[in-house]
Amino acid sequence: MTILIFKKGEPQDLSNWRPIALSSVLYKLYAALLADRLAHWALRTGAVSSVQKGFMPFEGCLEHNTVLQECLDLARESGAELTTTWLDLKNAFGSAPHAAIFHLLEQHGLPEHLLEILKDAYTDNTTTVSTSAGATRPIQMASGVKQGDPLSPIIFNLFLEVLVRSLLAVAADFGFKLGDKMIVVLGYADDLVLLARSPEAMQALLNIVGTVASWVGLEFNSKKCATLAMRRSKAVKAVTTIQGQPIKDLQAGDAYQHLGVPTGLYVNQTPEDTIKSMLQDLAAVKDSLLAPWQKLDAVRTFILPQAQFVLQTARIQKTAFQDLDKAIKSAAKQFLHLPDRASNEIIYIPCRQGGANLLPLSELADVGAVQKAFKILTSPDPLVREVGLAGVSRAAARLIGREPSHAELAAYLSGAEFRSRPNSFATMWSAARNATRRLDKKLGGLSWSWSETLQRFALEVAMPGREPNKTVVDAASRSRVSAVLRDGLQHHHLRTLTAKPDQGKVFDACSAQPASNHFLASGHLTRFCDWRFIHRARLGVLPLNGALRIPGRSRACRRCQYADETTAHVLDHCLGQGKSRAWNNRHRSVIGHLLEAMPDHVREHLRVERAVPGTDSALKPDLVLLNAGTKSAAIIDVTCPFENRRQALAVASEAKMTKYAGLQDALRQQGFTCSMGVVAVGALGTWDANNEYALSLLGIPARERRQLRPRIVSDVIRWSRNIYVEHMCGHRQYSSDVVLPELSSN
Numbered sequence: 122m123t124i125l126i127f128k129k130g131e132p133q134d135l136s137n138w139r140p141i142a143l144s145s146v147l148y149k150l151y152a153a154l155l156a157d158r159l160a161h162w163a164l165r166t167g168a169v170s171s172v173q174k175g176f177m178p179f180e181g182c183l184e185h186n187t188v189l190q191e192c193l194d195l196a197r198e199s200g201a202e203l204t205t206t207w208l209d210l211k212n213a214f215g216s217a218p219h220a221a222i223f224h225l226l227e228q229h230g231l232p233e234h235l236l237e238i239l240k241d242a243y244t245d246n247t248t249t250v251s252t253s254a255g256a257t258r259p260i261q262m263a264s265g266v267k268q269g270d271p272l273s274p275i276i277f278n279l280f281l282e283v284l285v286r287s288l289l290a291v292a293a294d295f296g297f298k299l300g301d302k303m304i305v306v307l308g309y310a311d312d313l314v315l316l317a318r319s320p321e322a323m324q325a326l327l328n329i330v331g332t333v334a335s336w337v338g339l340e341f342n343s344k345k346c347a348t349l350a351m352r353r354s355k356a357v358k359a360v361t362t363i364q365g366q367p368i369k370d371l372q373a374g375d376a377y378q379h380l381g382v383p384t385g386l387y388v389n390q391t392p393e394d395t396i397k398s399m400l401q402d403l404a405a406v407k408d409s410l411l412a413p414w415q416k417l418d419a420v421r422t423f424i425l426p427q428a429q430f431v432l433q434t435a436r437i438q439k440t441a442f443q444d445l446d447k448a449i450k451s452a453a454k455q456f457l458h459l460p461d462r463a464s465n466e467i468i469y470i471p472c473r474q475g476g477a478n479l480l481p482l483s484e485l486a487d488v489g490a491v492q493k494a495f496k497i498l499t500s501p502d503p504l505v506r507e508v509g510l511a512g513v514s515r516a517a518a519r520l521i522g523r524e525p526s527h528a529e530l531a532a533y534l535s536g537a538e539f540r541s542r543p544n545s546f547a548t549m550w551s552a553a554r555n556a557t558r559r560l561d562k563k564l565g566g567l568s569w570s571w572s573e574t575l576q577r578f579a580l581e582v583a584m585p586g587r588e589p590n591k592t593v594v595d596a597a598s599r600s601r602v603s604a605v606l607r608d609g610l611q612h613h614h615l616r617t618l619t620a621k622p623d624q625g626k627v628f629d630a631c632s633a634q635p636a637s638n639h640f641l642a643s644g645h646l647t648r649f650c651d652w653r654f655i656h657r658a659r660l661g662v663l664p665l666n667g668a669l670r671i672p673g674r675s676r677a678c679r680r681c682q683y684a685d686e687t688t689a690h691v692l693d694h695c696l697g698q699g700k701s702r703a704w705n706n707r708h709r710s711v712i713g714h715l716l717e718a719m720p721d722h723v724r725e726h727l728r729v730e731r732a733v734p735g736t737d738s739a740l741k742p743d744l745v746l747l748n749a750g751t752k753s754a755a756i757i758d759v760t761c762p763f764e765n766r767r768q769a770l771a772v773a774s775e776a777k778m779t780k781y782a783g784l785q786d787a788l789r790q791q792g793f794t795c796s797m798g799v800v801a802v803g804a805l806g807t808w809d810a811n812n813e814y815a816l817s818l819l820g821i822p823a824r825e826r827r828q829l830r831p832r833i834v835s836d837v838i839r840w841s842r843n844i845y846v847e848h849m850c851g852h853r854q855y856s857s858d859v860v861l862p863e864l865s866s867n
Contacts (some may be wrong), residue, residue: 122142122143122248122249122250123140123142123143123248123249123250123251124140124141124143124194124250124251124253125137125138125139125140125141125250125251125252125609126138126140126141127139132843135406135626136212138268139268140215140250140268140749141268141269142207142248142267142268142269142270143269144267144269144270145648145724148386149271152242152270152271153271155235155238155271155272156271156274156275157281159235159272159276160176160177160178160275160491161772162795163275163278163279164178166230167582168229168230168279168282169275169278169279169282170282170285170286170289170308171279171502171504172279172285172289172306172307172308172504172623173308173309173310174307174309175274175283175308175310175311175312176274176275176277176278176309176310177278179500179501179502180381180496180500181309181380181540182309182380182381182430182434182494183433183434183496183497184312184497184500184502184505185307185309185379185380186379186380186382186384186434186435186683186783187493187497187505187508187509187549188304188504188505188508189205189300189307189314189316189379189384190308190384190436190549190720191299191508191509191512192205192297192304192316192512192717193351193384193385193386194206194277194512194546194548195299195515196297196351196354196517197351197354197386198238198354198546200352200353200354200507201351201353202318202319202350203297203312203316203317203318203350203351204242204316204317204318204319204320204322204323204348204349204350204351204359204361205317205348205349205351206314206315206317206323206326206327206346206347206348206349206361207312207313207314207346207347207348207366207377207379208313208314208315208330208341208346208363209311209312209341209342209346210311210313210334210339210340210341210342211340211341211342211343211627212265212340212693213277213310213371214265214266214268214273214277214311214337215264215265215266215332216264216318216338216339216340217264217265217266217277217280217337217338217339218264218337218338219243219262219263221266221337221338222243222266222276222280223236223239223240223281223283225279225280225337225604226239226279226280227274227658229282231279233432235435235555239272239276242272243262245260245263246261246262247260247261248260248262248267257325261263264331264338265668266280274310274534275313277310278522279312280337281308281311281335282312284304284313284330284333284334284337284339285308285313285331287329287330287333288305288306288315288326288329288330289305289306291305291325291326291329292304292305292306294322294325295318295322295323295325296316296317296318296322296324297316298318299330299508299511299589300484300507300511300826301507302504302507302508304316305317305326306433308337309380310575310768311694312379312380313330314379315327315330318646320348320357320359320360323348323350323359323617324361324362326487327361327362327363327368329362329572330363331363331365332385333365335364338831339742340364341363341364341366342368343363343364343368344365344369346363346368346369346378346468347368347369347370347371347375347377347621348361348368348369348370348371349370349371349375349377349385349386349784350370351386355373355386356371356372356373356386356706358370358372362573365515371384371385371386372386373385373387373451374386374387374388375388376388376389376390379827380434381429381431381434382435383428383435386621389438390431390434390435390436390437391437391438391441392428392431392435392437392441393441394597395427395428395431396428396441396444396445398422398427399427399428399445400444400445400448402423402424402450403420403445403449403452404422406419406420406424406452407452407455412644412649413456413457414456414640414641414642414643414647414648414652415644415651416452416456416481417453417456417477417478418642420449420452420453420479421477421478421479424449425449425479425482425485425528425641428442428482428485429534431488432482432485432486432488432489433489433492433493433603434493436547436549436552437486439483439486439487442481442482442483442486443483445482446481446482446483446752447601449468449479449481449482450465450468450481452672453468453477453479453584454468456477457477457656457659458652458653458656458657459656459657459662460657460662462625462662463656463657463660463662464618464621464624464625464660466614466615466617466618467618467628467656467660469481469610469611470611470612470615470618472641472642473610473638474611474615474628474631474632474635474637474638474643475614475628475631475632475634475637475638475641475659476611476641477604477641478611478613478641478642480607480610481544484560484563485607486556486559487556487559488556488558488560488603488606488607488610489603490549490552490553490555490559491553491556491560491567491580491602491736492602492603493549493553493604494509494513494534494549494550494552494553495553495578495580495594495599496548496599496602497509497511497601498578499577499578499595499596499599503545504534506836510530512548512549512550513530513533513534513550514530515530516533516546516548516550516554517530517533517549517550519546520533520539521539521540524686527573528571530569530578531568531569531570531571531578532569533550533554534550534553534554534569535557535561535567535568535569536554536555536557536558536561537732540754541695553786559612560606560609563610564582564583564584564606564609564612564613565583565585565613565669566581566582566583566585566591567580567581567582567583567606568580569581570586572595575595577595577596578595578596579594579595579596580593580594580602580605581591581593582594582605582606582609583609584608584609584612585616586612586797589628592609593604615628615632621630622677623661623668624660624661624662625660626658626661626764626765626766627658627660627764627803627807629662629764629766629767630661630764630766630769630770630803630807631659631764631803631805631806631807633767633807633810634675634807634808634809634810635810636830636831636834637803637806637807637808637834637835639830639831639835640652640831640834640835645831645835646831646835647835647838648839649844650846651835651838651842653834653843654838654841654842654846655805655806655842658688658692658805658841658842658845659805661687661688663688663845664684664849665686665687665688665691666678666679667686667687667690668686668687668688678690678691678695678697678867679848680697680848681696681697688763688805688845689763689804690767691844691845692763692804692805692844693761693762693763693843695803695848697848700844700847700848702858703803703840703843703844703847703855704761705858705859706840706855706858706859707761707804707836707837707840707841708743708759709846709858709859709861710833710836710837710859711759711800711802711833711836711837712729712730712743712759712861713859713860713861713862714829714833714836714850715744715757715759715816715819715821715829715833716729716744716818716834716861716862716864717788717862718819718821718826718829719819719821720821720822722820723746723819723820724864726746726747726748727744727745727746727864728745728746728747729743729744729861729864730742730743730861731746733743733745733784733787733788734747735742735787735791736784736785736787736788737792738783738784738787738862740780740781740784742756742757742758742760742781742784743757743758744756744757744758746818746819747793749822752792752794753793753794753795753796754788754793754794754795754796755795755796755797755798755818756781756784756785756795756796756797756798757797757798757799757800757815757818757819758777758780758781758799758800759798759799759800759801759802760773760774760776760777760799760801760802761801761802761804762801762803762804763803763804763805764803764804764805764807769803770803770809770811771809771811772779773799773801774799774801774809776809777797777799778797778799781797785797796817796818798812798814798816798817798818798819799811799812799815800812800815802833802834802835802837803837803839805820805833805841806835806838806841807835808830813826816829843855
């Protein structure tokens with residue numbers, strides 16, 4: 122069965138639809154295993170040339186765009202002659218004759234038994250096409266590879282090698298010299314770029330590749346091909362043809378969309394269309410009926426990633442993202458139900474720390490610039506690595522006036538000051554240098570280094586306040602460079618937020634444990650009204666008298682006339698409007714969840730909110746486990762303090778320990794071994810890591826704890842919201858009190 126997927130352009134044009142083959146799961150599994158082994162064989166034997174990056178384990182778009190741009194930069198800087206032609210094959214996947222495919226696979230030296238398996242997979246093949254009117258009659262498949270088949274990519278690459286190798290064979294005669302390397306062709310599946318030292322040399326290459334393509338039954342789409350000829354840093358007219366058809370001639374400012382990046386001479390690579398599309402999608406998300414946490418997830422999942430590719434591959438102006446950044450920031454605050462004066466950092470920090478996980482695009486652009494440079498200089502492909510090293514050496518030499526050492530290259534990329542000469546030639550290396558400087562200021566330390574022993578570059582990323590306080594990324598861990606830089610930026614934003622005296626104190630506590638913020642990503646166990654309350658409450662921007670910055674306005678509590686009506690006062694201290702009842706319900710809701718999670722065999726020895734027999738103490742701990750048989754006792758008490766920074770929970774727990782110290786001594790005098798634990802949950806849902814000891818005393822298994830923490834956090838937030846709303850409007854937000862599960866008397 123074949124289905125048609127629309128690509129772009131006019132829907133009535135059948136060529137704008139991509140045919141995707143649907144096969145049985147069993148066949149696809151077998152084909153995927155076979156394709157994986159073929160790919161390893163091709164890499165090991167060199168059956169697929171290193172200049173072919175399509176469907177191979179390389180970052181082909183980044184590497185090819187960089188190599189091509191380095192060639193264009195060198196020609197522009199030195200005035201050297203360079204002719205570049207972008208080629209497009211017409212229906213490449215669907216037009217390759219099977220006989221030609223098998224003949225070329227045999228020439229590659231593919232083992233006979235594998236060749237027979239592949240022939241069997243393609244012999245007497247038919248398919249039906251799914252249409253709006255139903256499936257067509259069976260259609261014979263006499264040529265082409267099946268898109269959607271796991272075997273197709275590696276087979277197509279091996280088939281296309283005949284074109285690539287016909288060009289590599291004449292690289293010394295017609296190619297463009299970049300450093301010590303001759304560059305003649307760059308391939309990404311059927312997207313080929315040819316580079317030659319002159320228009321005449323380019324035509325010779327086109328004649329060769331056109332002839333070979335005709336031999337194997339392929340045809341180029343000349344309307345989608347283009348040629349750019351450069352001489353003395355200017356675009357010159359060039360007349361080129363492929364298979365007898367004329368190719369479009371590009372001039373300065375004309376762009377060719379190569380692997381998703383506008384490429385040419387003096388071309389602005391800023392993705393204006395992408396930015397416009399992102400703004401339109403953001404407006405659609407804002408107007409949708411999605412829940413607020415779903416809207417945030419839509420921005421993270423579908424909107425921001427649209428810019429990710431160009432940030433990592435193209436040269437863009439950061440200012441182009443200013444309006445988009447403002448729009449995303451405004452939308453995020455709307456989704457979080459925050460006023461404009463709320464700290465922006467809550468938008469940038471991860472969900473697990475209480476934020477929206479939406480780093481600004483201006484910062485992601487800097488991350489992309491550094492990541493791109495680092496991945497080129499640490500590429501597993503020697504050609505790409507050498508091209509990158511030559512490029513950064515030229516950029517540094519222009520600045521310092523001589524050939525730099527490797528250590529000086531690291532210093533250059535780190536933003537070190539040199540006695541520089543005037544340098545107005547912007548490159549990806551100067552962009553990486555400037556981005557490193559900016560990130561260094563935010564991260565508290567970002568530098569490049571060179572190891573003479575290992576002969577490779579590394580990035581050192583500071584993480585102040587963490588242990589360890591530095592992360593090193595080298596060639597072995599190059600895939601993590603973006604994640605490490607993003608993590609460093611989010612750590613910076615969290616430190617900035619928690620350093621704020623008002624809006625940062627709750628986040629100093631609630632950012633420590635992911636359980637405190639379990640609802641940020643999915644809204645799990647969270648009412649809409651709780652969502653509208655919690656973010657403002659944690660930042661201290663609720664419309665309370667003590668939080669409003671209005672000259673001459675009284676800061677006194679509207680219920681008890683206390684001098685300062687703050688979030689902490691309302692949720693934990695105000696005695697007006699009968700708050701003690703709601704406080705008790707919040708407290709008992711935690712106890713109720715603990716009781717429900719406890720195993721039955723532990724409950725047999727449990728006393729709830731009762732005095733301990735055999736002692737003179739009148740204290741009634743929330744939970745007491747007394748096992749007369751084993752002479753063991755455990756006291757567990759619950760507290761819900763306001764999160765006035767992280768130490769507030771520790772102080773509240775210590776107060777509980779002090780309160781029950783005498784009771785513990787009394788139990789020990791009776792021969793009991795006594796332990797005590799405190800379950801401290803902040804009034805705004807902060808889970809204390811030390812609660813785990815109390816849960817272990819209650820015998821709650823680890824699996825149950827994973828479900829228990831979110832339930833307790835969400836319930837505490839729910840009751841705090843009830844307390845706040847009742848304080849503001851005077852109307853009780855609950856109809857019944859919390860009733861604890863009944864236990865057998867002990």
